[in-house]
Amino acid sequence: MSQPAADSSDSEWDTDQDADAGHISIPGPSASKGELLETLKALQVHMQKLQEENRAIKEENKTLHAEKPKRKWHADAHDELSVHEDIISIYARKYGMMIEMFPSSDLLNKCLPESPTPFDSAERYKTASTQESSFMDELYRHFPESLHKVMESSYFSDLVMKCIPDARANEIKKLHGVAGNIFDLPSKYFTNTSYDRANVPKIQQLLGVTSLSNLTYKTFPPVLFPNLKEDKSLKTVFGNWELLARVLKASLRGVTSLHQASSSGGAHTNSMKWSVQQVMPGSIAWATVIAIFLLSPDTEFSSTGIGKRSTISYKELFFNYKKVLVTKWHTKRIIQIVTNINHFIFKAARPSTLDSAGHEDHTDTIDRALAALDMESSDDESDVSKSAANAADSERILESISQPGLSTHLRTTEVAPVPVVNNIDISVSPGTGDSEEAPDVVQESISSAAMVGEVPQDSEPEPSSRQKQAKPRGRKAAAVSGTVKCATRSRK
Numbered sequence: 001m002s003q004p005a006a007d008s009s010d011s012e013w014d015t016d017q018d019a020d021a022g023h024i025s026i027p028g029p030s031a032s033k034g035e036l037l038e039t040l041k042a043l044q045v046h047m048q049k050l051q052e053e054n055r056a057i058k059e060e061n062k063t064l065h066a067e068k069p070k071r072k073w074h075a076d077a078h079d080e081l082s083v084h085e086d087i088i089s090i091y092a093r094k095y096g097m098m099i100e101m102f103p104s105s106d107l108l109n110k111c112l113p114e115s116p117t118p119f120d121s122a123e124r125y126k127t128a129s130t131q132e133s134s135f136m137d138e139l140y141r142h143f144p145e146s147l148h149k150v151m152e153s154s155y156f157s158d159l160v161m162k163c164i165p166d167a168r169a170n171e172i173k174k175l176h177g178v179a180g181n182i183f184d185l186p187s188k189y190f191t192n193t194s195y196d197r198a199n200v201p202k203i204q205q206l207l208g209v210t211s212l213s214n215l216t217y218k219t220f221p222p223v224l225f226p227n228l229k230e231d232k233s234l235k236t237v238f239g240n241w242e243l244l245a246r247v248l249k250a251s252l253r254g255v256t257s258l259h260q261a262s263s264s265g266g267a268h269t270n271s272m273k274w275s276v277q278q279v280m281p282g283s284i285a286w287a288t289v290i291a292i293f294l295l296s297p298d299t300e301f302s303s304t305g306i307g308k309r310s311t312i313s314y315k316e317l318f319f320n321y322k323k324v325l326v327t328k329w330h331t332k333r334i335i336q337i338v339t340n341i342n343h344f345i346f347k348a349a350r351p352s353t354l355d356s357a358g359h360e361d362h363t364d365t366i367d368r369a370l371a372a373l374d375m376e377s378s379d380d381e382s383d384v385s386k387s388a389a390n391a392a393d394s395e396r397i398l399e400s401i402s403q404p405g406l407s408t409h410l411r412t413t414e415v416a417p418v419p420v421v422n423n424i425d426i427s428v429s430p431g432t433g434d435s436e437e438a439p440d441v442v443q444e445s446i447s448s449a450a451m452v453g454e455v456p457q458d459s460e461p462e463p464s465s466r467q468k469q470a471k472p473r474g475r476k477a478a479a480v481s482g483t484v485k486c487a488t489r490s491r492k
Contacts, residue, residue: 081155084147088156089163091143094274096164097171097251099142099282100135101289101318102305103164107132108157112140112148125323165303171251172290172301178255179294182246190294198297198309207295215297217312219320223291237324238284241337245344247287252276252345271346278342281325289318 024042027035095103117123117130119138124130143151150156180187189195189203197203198215208218208230222230226239238244249257252271270276293314298307305315328334 092160092163093167285321
């Protein structure tokens with residue numbers, strides 16, 4: 001009679017176990033011996049499961065405890081890197097405007113090769129390998145040595161890749177407000193970023209678009225040439241230097257500097273924060289790309305470097321422009337353009353030194369530009385030589401009065417403009433002294449001598465090799481030579 005009860009109990013136990021494995025019913029005092037044995041068996045099985053779970057939990061705790069120091073190390077490493085955030089951000093913003101507009105995030109984490117290709121070498125653009133090597137050389141020259149170990153971390157590359165587009169967007173926002181002055185066009189075309197510039201014929205002419213129904217943009221549009229007229233030979237590319245200088249001046253010294261010729265910029269301008277005193281190939285290429293963007297129908301500068309509406313590859317344009325500028329940086333034409341830009345922005349007449357990809361194939365166009373900048377035609381040889389002599393004479397005067405430790409002093413001193421001698425005869429006929437150009441030469445001599453008088457005697461520079469080897473070049477060279485001699489006597 002008691003067995004059916006036991007069977008019933010077994011059935012109930014199986015059901016209860018399936019419904020809730022963690023619940024075991026304890027029989028009452030009237031339970032049979034069999035029921036008690038089954039309950040005891042179930043309790044033993046349940047206890048065994050609990051012991052296994054307990055062992056698993058202990059093993060998990062050991063694993064978590066072992067990983068805890070590793071997680072703390074990562075947190076400490078991040079804190080250590082974040083100490084450099086401010087200085088990395090400052091150099092990254094400068095890097096994006098002055099050096100590289102579209103850096104490769106993959107290369108930012110790489111170590112500097114033992115013997116990198118110099119960034120200003122003629123071999124830079126020879127192969128993909130030399131391009132990568134020179135990129136690394138330029139990168140490590142730009143960022144201070146104190147950051148070189150940090151530069152191998154993903155934290156560094158992530159921060160740089162964030163700062164560059166943020167800074168660029170900020171500069172573009174400022175330039176929209178003064179673009180009308182930069183291009184000498186109605187400001188409404190630019191203050192309203194959504195303005196339909198694609199249907200403004202004058203703007204499209206600057207970009208070299210011949211048909212409003214088929215917007216095709218050129219690598220070297222007319223806006224880059226003197227008088228806004230495209231030179232098919234590309235010999236005068238970047239000749240519209242004043243427009244590029246306006247873009248850079250507004251970005252480096254503030255938009256108010258375009259209206260105030262005597263303004264030296266505030267303490268918070270980029271030129272002051274970054275200690276920039278001369279332009280670089282990357283900065284001229286940057287200004288060129290930004291100028292084209294402002295004229296384009298694009299409403300925002302995409303991080304991909306490709307215009308959403310125009311489909312212009314700004315990334316490719318920057319690469320091509322910088323390639324031309326780096327390769328031809330020491331040619332007479334580029335030297336004169338750079339000198340003009342530096343004087344316009346910084347009131348200095350010194351050529352810059354080199355301190356510190358695509359869609360459509362533009363190789364033929366770039367090669368033509370590089371070849372054209374090497375050409376010395378007989379028609380303009382005399383003009384080029386005069387410009388070069390003028391730049392050299394101006395540089396000798398400046399070198400004779402410049403001192404490394406007086407950069408702040410020289411920035412606040414009024415420097416005489418670079419004399420333009422291409423179309424002016426500054427010579428004085430024997431026995432006469434009433435030439436119309438003579439007062440300019442005399443005034444320049446007085447200004448130079450006055451500035452030389454302010455230089456401490458103990459910081460007099462040694463004559464450069466160029467000064468030692470320079471030979472008089474007719475009456476114009478004699479006039480400048482006389483100025484230098486007067487300056488030397490005033491120092492003595």
